[in-house]
Amino acid sequence: xxxxxxxxxxxxxxxxxxxxxxxxxxxxxxxxxxxxxxxxxxxxxxxxxxxxxxxxxxxxxxxxxxxxxxxxxxxxxxxxxxxxxxxxxxxxxxxxxxxxxxxxxxxxxxxxxxxxxxxxxxxxxxxxxxxxxxxxxxxxxxxxxxxxxxxxxxxxxxxxxxxxxxxxxxxxxxxxxxxxxxxxxxxxxxxxxxxxxxxxxxxxxxxxxxxxxxxxxxxxxxxxxxxxxxxxxxxxxxxxxxxxxxxxxxxxxxxxxxxxxxxxxxxxxxxxxxxxxxxxxxxxxxxxxxxxxxxxxxxxxxx
Ligand SMILES: Nc1nc2c(ncn2[C@@H]2O[C@H](COP(=O)(O)OP(=O)(O)OP(=O)(O)O)[C@@H](O)[C@H]2O)c(=O)[nH]1
Numbered sequence: 001x002x003x004x005x006x007x008x009x010x011x012x013x014x015x016x017x018x019x020x021x022x023x024x025x026x027x028x029x030x031x032x033x034x035x036x037x038x039x040x041x042x043x044x045x046x047x048x049x050x051x052x053x054x055x056x057x058x059x060x061x062x063x064x065x066x067x068x069x070x071x072x073x074x075x076x077x078x079x080x081x082x083x084x085x086x087x088x089x090x091x092x093x094x095x096x097x098x099x100x101x102x103x104x105x106x107x108x109x110x111x112x113x114x115x116x117x118x119x120x121x122x123x124x125x126x127x128x129x130x131x132x133x134x135x136x137x138x139x140x141x142x143x144x145x146x147x148x149x150x151x152x153x154x155x156x157x158x159x160x161x162x163x164x165x166x167x168x169x170x171x172x173x174x175x176x177x178x179x180x181x182x183x184x185x186x187x188x189x190x191x192x193x194x195x196x197x198x199x200x201x202x203x204x205x206x207x208x209x210x211x212x213x214x215x216x217x218x219x220x221x222x223x224x225x226x227x228x229x230x231x232x233x234x235x236x237x238x239x240x241x242x243x244x245x246x247x248x249x250x251x252x253x254x255x256x257x258x259x260x261x262x263x264x265x266x267x268x269x270x271x272x273x274x275x276x277x278x279x280x281x282x283x284x285x286x287x288x289x290x291x292x293x294x295x296x297x298x299x300x301x302x303x
Contacts, residue, residue: 026056145201153216165273172235266301
């Protein structure tokens with residue numbers, strides 16, 4: 001009984017991985033129940049009518065429609081069929097309209113009755129992928145304010161700099177430092193200070209909404225904003241508004257010589273990326289402008 005076709009196909013039908021076996025030409029020879037059930041649930045073109053269907057041709061059709069993972073799958077399957085690789089695996093997204101899903105596809109060969117066959121299995125790896133996404137997100141966020149941290153900011157700036165270089169567009173960078181924050185901490189306590197940092201970060205998000213923008217906690221009571229493809233005039237208008245909005249938060253800082261409410265100083269720099277400058281120079285310039293704003297009396301921006 002244990003060696004019978006019925007017994008073995010029941011075993012294959014009981015596992016959750018979607019399994020399909022093909023021959024050297026790509027023609028489907030066997031599918032398990034999970035593979036059929038997934039196809040039926042997801043309106044796949046091949047269902048119960050799998051006999052005589054060529055798996056590689058179907059992947060090529062999907063690839064021609066722009067599915068880049070189908071194209072990788074074809075390359076991988078052929079590399080095992082042509083013995084360039086012993087096995088192949090590929091992780092790919094397969095999101096449905098209402099849930100995120102990822103699968104891992106594995107291709108392994110076997111030989112029987114003088115012919116070569118290939119098992120292609122698809123395993124749902126969504127749980128692992130979601131956990132990885134969460135870890136990635138946590139690693140790029142500042143723990144207190146939940147906006148980007150310095151590391152994520154550095155990565156973003158590098159990318160955005162290159163993008164503006166290619167597009168020949170200016171990029172603006174502003175470093176914002178809260179004024180007399182030490183007095184605020186001393187007068188109202190560190191926890192109050194923490195809440196203020198959270199409120200300011202929330203506000204900065206409002207000013208950096210495009211995909212080419214970012215706000216980040218640069219360290220302590222210092223924040224940084226980047227706007228790709230923005231002119232200095234546009235950035236200046238945004239910063240005027242931002243300075244006002246920070247004061248409008250009405251966060252008490254009673255002993256500040258600048259204002260009874262929390263204020264900020266900002267250094268703004270703009271550059272048209274080219275081969276003679278880089279993002280570090282942009283940051284340095286903004287830093288110098290911040291210093292100028294502090295010396296000029298705070299609660300202002302300089303560029
Ligand atoms: N509550 C809180 N305070 C912080 C945090 N990080 C840095 N600080 C405080 O921010 C203050 C920064 O002080 P300074 O560098 O002297 O600057 P400042 O008092 O803001 O003065 P200016 O920048 O010159 O206007 C220090 O008291 C730090 O302890 C934080 O995460 N939470």
